[in-house]
Amino acid sequence: MSQADIPEAAAAGQEGGQPQRRIGVYICHCGGNISDYVDVAAVRDALKDEPGVVVSESPVFACSDGTQHDMIDDIRAQHLDGLVVASCSPKLHQVTFRNVAKRADLNQYAYTQVNVREQDSWAHPHDLAGATEKAIGLVRAGVAKTRLSDPLEPLVIQTVPRTLVVGGGIAGLRAAIGLADVGIQAVLVEREPKLGGWVAGFGATFPNDASGAEEVAGLLEEIRQRRDITTYTNAELTGKSGTFGDYMVELTLHRDGSDKALSVNVGSIVVATGFDSYAPDDGELGYGIQGVVTLPQFKEMVDATPSGQLTHAGRRVRSIAYIYCVGSRQGAGGNEYCSKYCCTATIHASLQVGGIDSSIRQFHLYRDIRAYGTNELLYNASRDAGSTFLKFADDALPAVATLPTGGLGVTLVDVLTDSRELTIPVDLVVLVTGMVPRENRGLVGVLKLPVGSDGFFNEIHPKLRPVETVVDGVMIAGCCQSPRTVGESVAAGLAAVAQSAALLKKGFAELEPLVARVNPEKCIGGGECLTTCPYDAITSIEWDARTIASVDPATCKGCGGCVPVCGRDAIDLLGYTDQQMRAAIEEMISTSEPVKEPVS
Amino acid sequence: MSTLVNPNLITDLQKFGAADINACFSCGNCTAICPLADNDAMFPRKLIRLAQVGLTDDLVASKELWTCYGCGLCTTRCPQEADPGEFMGTARRYAIAHYDKSGIARALYTRPVIGGAIAIGAAAFFALFFAAIRGEQSHTSLALFDFIPYGVIHATGIVLMIIVALFSLVGVGLLARDLARHDGVTRSSLFGSKEAWGRTGRALWYALGIESLGQKRYRQDCEDDEPVEPIYRRRWLIHALTLWGFLGLLLATTLDYGMDLLGIKATGTPVPIWYPVRLVGTVAGLALMYGVTWFMIRRWQASQCNDTSKPSDWLFLVLLWVTGLTGFLIEAALYAEPVPAWGYWVFLIHVAIAMELVLFLPFTKFAHAMYRPVSLFFYGLAKDRSANSV
Numbered sequence: 005m006s007q008a009d010i011p012e013a014a015a016a017g018q019e020g021g022q023p024q025r026r027i028g029v030y031i032c033h034c035g036g037n038i039s040d041y042v043d044v045a046a047v048r049d050a051l052k053d054e055p056g057v058v059v060s061e062s063p064v065f066a067c068s069d070g071t072q073h074d075m076i077d078d079i080r081a082q083h084l085d086g087l088v089v090a091s092c093s094p095k096l097h098q099v100t101f102r103n104v105a106k107r108a109d110l111n112q113y114a115y116t117q118v119n120v121r122e123q124d125s126w127a128h129p130h131d132l133a134g135a136t137e138k139a140i141g142l143v144r145a146g147v148a149k150t151r152l153s154d155p156l157e158p159l160v161i162q163t164v165p166r167t168l169v170v171g172g173g174i175a176g177l178r179a180a181i182g183l184a185d186v187g188i189q190a191v192l193v194e195r196e197p198k199l200g201g202w203v204a205g206f207g208a209t210f211p212n213d214a215s216g217a218e219e220v221a222g223l224l225e226e227i228r229q230r231r232d233i234t235t236y237t238n239a240e241l242t243g244k245s246g247t248f249g250d251y252m253v254e255l256t257l258h259r260d261g262s263d264k265a266l267s268v269n270v271g272s273i274v275v276a277t278g279f280d281s282y283a284p285d286d287g288e289l290g291y292g293i294q295g296v297v298t299l300p301q302f303k304e305m306v307d308a309t310p311s312g313q314l315t316h317a318g319r320r321v322r323s324i325a326y327i328y329c330v331g332s333r334q335g336a337g338g339n340e341y342c343s344k345y346c347c348t349a350t351i352h353a354s355l356q357v358g359g360i361d362s363s364i365r366q367f368h369l370y371r372d373i374r375a376y377g378t379n380e381l382l383y384n385a386s387r388d389a390g391s392t393f394l395k396f397a398d399d400a401l402p403a404v405a406t407l408p409t410g411g412l413g414v415t416l417v418d419v420l421t422d423s424r425e426l427t428i429p430v431d432l433v434v435l436v437t438g439m440v441p442r443e444n445r446g447l448v449g450v451l452k453l454p455v456g457s458d459g460f461f462n463e464i465h466p467k468l469r470p471v472e473t474v475v476d477g478v479m480i481a482g483c484c485q486s487p488r489t490v491g492e493s494v495a496a497g498l499a500a501v502a503q504s505a506a507l508l509k510k511g512f513a514e515l516e517p518l519v520a521r522v523n524p525e526k527c528i529g530g531g532e533c534l535t536t537c538p539y540d541a542i543t544s545i546e547w548d549a550r551t552i553a554s555v556d557p558a559t560c561k562g563c564g565g566c567v568p569v570c571g572r573d574a575i576d577l578l579g580y581t582d583q584q585m586r587a588a589i590e591e592m593i594s595t596s597e598p599v600k601e602p603v604s
Numbered sequence: 605m606s607t608l609v610n611p612n613l614i615t616d617l618q619k620f621g622a623a624d625i626n627a628c629f630s631c632g633n634c635t636a637i638c639p640l641a642d643n644d645a646m647f648p649r650k651l652i653r654l655a656q657v658g659l660t661d662d663l664v665a666s667k668e669l670w671t672c673y674g675c676g677l678c679t680t681r682c683p684q685e686a687d688p689g690e691f692m693g694t695a696r697r698y699a700i701a702h703y704d705k706s707g708i709a710r711a712l713y714t715r716p717v718i719g720g721a722i723a724i725g726a727a728a729f730f731a732l733f734f735a736a737i738r739g740e741q742s743h744t745s746l747a748l749f750d751f752i753p754y755g756v757i758h759a760t761g762i763v764l765m766i767i768v769a770l771f772s773l774v775g776v777g778l779l780a781r782d783l784a785r786h787d788g789v790t791r792s793s794l795f796g797s798k799e800a801w802g803r804t805g806r807a808l809w810y811a812l813g814i815e816s817l818g819q820k821r822y823r824q825d826c827e828d829d830e831p832v833e834p835i836y837r838r839r840w841l842i843h844a845l846t847l848w849g850f851l852g853l854l855l856a857t858t859l860d861y862g863m864d865l866l867g868i869k870a871t872g873t874p875v876p877i878w879y880p881v882r883l884v885g886t887v888a889g890l891a892l893m894y895g896v897t898w899f900m901i902r903r904w905q906a907s908q909c910n911d912t913s914k915p916s917d918w919l920f921l922v923l924l925w926v927t928g929l930t931g932f933l934i935e936a937a938l939y940a941e942p943v944p945a946w947g948y949w950v951f952l953i954h955v956a957i958a959m960e961l962v963l964f965l966p967f968t969k970f971a972h973a974m975y976r977p978v979s980l981f982f983y984g985l986a987k988d989r990s991a992n993s994v
Contacts, residue, residue: 323611365611390626392614392656407608415606420630421653425606428658 025151028059028084029143030075032066032091034121041125043136047090050140056151058082066091072104079108086150090118090143111155113517113579118146141592148591149584156578158514159557163249164271165189165511167504170241170447173201174216174490175482176276177223179497180233183274186505189232191268193239193255199224201278202300203490207307210352210382216490236266241273244450245540247558248272248477249513271508272477274500275453275461276493279439279483282331282339289327289435290404295412298330298437299346299353306356314360316432321364323430324357325414326350327402328370332438332487335398341458343438343487348379350436351386358389366391367428369402369416394426395419404433439487451478452539460486471500476515479503518579519560520567526574527552533566533575542566609658617655619714620701621694621912628652628686634678640821644986645671648678648688651695664699665782667986670972670979673822675839690912697914700971703775709967712916723919726963730956733760741948746938749872751948757955764963771966776974783982807984815980819844837898846895846924852888853931856881877939886935893928896921920969923961930954 031047033039039062048062059078063071066089078084087110089101094117102112120139128135167183169176172194180190198204199220206216227233236257242265243254249271257264281300284291291298294317297305305316314321328350332343347370354366368391375383387393394416396402402416407429415427441459448455454462454474461480464472471479479500482493507513520541529551533542541559544551555566555575564577576582610616618625628649635641635649647668654663663669672692679689701710712719734752741751749757784790794804814820822840835841859881863869875882900921903913930950937947964970 363615365615367611384627387629388627390614393629394657413608418657421657421659422650424659426657426659427606427608428611429608430611 025056025086026058026084027056027086029088030066031062033064038125041129041135042139047139075104076108087115088146090120092121093119113156114153116146116150118142145588145592148587152584156517161249161513163508166270168270168273171276172199173278174203175493175497178494182498182501184230184232192235194237272504274479276481277484280442282437282440296433298435302434321431323365324432325367325430326434328436330435330437345489346436348375351382368393518562519557520555522553523574526572532569536566536569610660613658613660617698620697622691624687625691627684634688637681664702665786667979667982670976671983726960730959746943746947748951768965807981810984811977811980816977842895842898845891849888849892856885896925926957
């Protein structure tokens, strides 16, 4: 906007060389969410005379279509160059009102959202006067910050159409093929000597009885034929630099006793590192006694038996007890989650056992059967085939011991049999072990992956952003996120493909410009900021024959952690500059009215 | 106290039937809908569970097995189509086999070939035995006891009854002992005091009088919103006619024997059809034939809980029916002119089959006649207890 466009009144308002801003302020009623506890009209009127405020309104719903249109009209008619909406949390509507600014050709970073709902009206429902006074202060602060706002533009990054897939289990393999399908090169690294992960070791699997080994073999054959998929086994991701869309990753290839380093330029990273099976403690439910095995051990045994007789340690198995929820749903302090796949996997294996030798008696000791969806049909089939299900209470785990007569005995209090304590003599006890997070400390360190309290990696949003992490361009897929089935893992892998395509296929990416910026004149290369940055966004560079700090805007998250550590005040956070924050604070505390004493 | 279960109980039990019971997931709809289940006898769910987890002793010593009259309502309402009614019948078969220590009942139920050989072999044995010792056939009158000497029949009957009594006493004794243990009934609680004697007497009257003869609960079963069958083929009536017919025939035989002992009338003396003892026998026989014929029709139609009959179930009915039919043929022959020669041979068959019927009492479905009253006695005690504890 040139000087000539500014109406006379605005041009006349210039003081001390600084142009007077033309700001629109909207205090939202939010139905009654705000106006019931804050005198919205009083706030509106208090803001009217604020320097730079040209429009002060109090709509019933600021986010409504009608009000948005009114704002756009105001911005255009009044030539506004700043917008403040006092309403809800920016989490809810910051994007809404930024878009309002954009549609009115106003720089979207000239918009400030003031939260007078969660942080005011909802917090002080019994103090109208106090809440109103607080709202006035908050809005004034917002206006002060807006007065000093600079026009900013999103950062644009050129993206590399190549994705690194970490982990060669079924999710990673399928993701690599999916990436190739959408025209993104895939580089797959696998820590183990062989591709395929857990599923490659399975025979028949639920829900369709297909052989896991055959499914993996099919994927590997497919990968062999794809020129745009490169796989590395005995390889690890050991370094990452650059920015989202244009990462440089360091791979370490373990080759014949020596390590080889390899650098690959990728646009995004898909982590599909899978899970480990829970390892029972010695003596936990009889683990360690001959004839007590875990679910993976049992599955291997069943898969290796074609038909006829099931044997263990050279002896025929005529009866089996399965103890469910081992290592899962342990309660506070343990693995509190449900491992989700094990009920169905066990039931499926028990049906396999029936196919091998239908005379084998099978007892399922469970807490709750969670064979969800169509897997319920397998549960029914296993009962029809003669499996008996016994339910124990959460606080009364079964016990496994050797019987005086030899053989194994499983003792439980069966809730379904009048809560009687029963001892079942069996030849084999299967501990239905769940999933635990895999040890990946190195990878977590390199990628700065967010690890949840349960040890699995965290996505941003479990429903709406199910494979993205807070690290831009780094996605997670499969059992490294949480326990799940093969189908669900593969679905997550393909979701990561779609998300990679969304990030990389445009050829460029836009980032928030609200990042830290070093003032090279002030910076003396003290280096405090270098170690503070959790994202490794700050590096030392040579500038004008001096060593100074430089922030990579594509890597910076705008957390502001580096700003206060600089002894020279050489770093500023765009959108939240020192000047802006200071002005906001000054405005808030320089109220003419007496400061209310806090309620003791 | 932990109970060591028999992991193979359900597989063993399924040799006796209940093919669908594995589908049961213990929901309890069967117990909820059962018109006969009450606080003193809960079934079928509980019993199915006992079988599934392998608690053999608890299952066979459950009076609930015999407080069920197999109306089949539970089967129609089972969401899993596990056929709980059929299970109850199967468990009773299993209990009969369990309390028969000779293994004959088990063979009759589970081994069709061996069982068939036993059934046919026994009939053939008796027929050949009586044929071997047969006497002259008179042509002037149907002198049946000249053909097969009355003394031989009498002696054979006595021997068989002693054998049957031995097996039955063992079975009934074991069941009574197990039921008593299971329900915590002690000798002193039965006979220890005047009140105890009163309780015992009431329970006995309940078991034998009200239930066995009176069929009280049998009449009540299926008393719900189900369409009721016409009276002439209602299950309790069919059973009552069979039972009373059987008892009537027993009475006629005993009276005939008694009159022989007292010298009023020698056995085998021709009498007119209206002669009281003959009349009792004829009426009772008709009732028995009516009941047994209906039982066979229902079993043939595979209705309600009789959908999976075992050969042994048929054996009992067939023996009863053939005994009844041949009895009436003999009666016809007695009044026929001239004396029919086939009458003698029908008599031989009648005696042979009747002997087999008696002999097989502890090994076939007939055994319910002794186990059900025993169980009902304990049910009566339980009802008495809970009525007085309120």
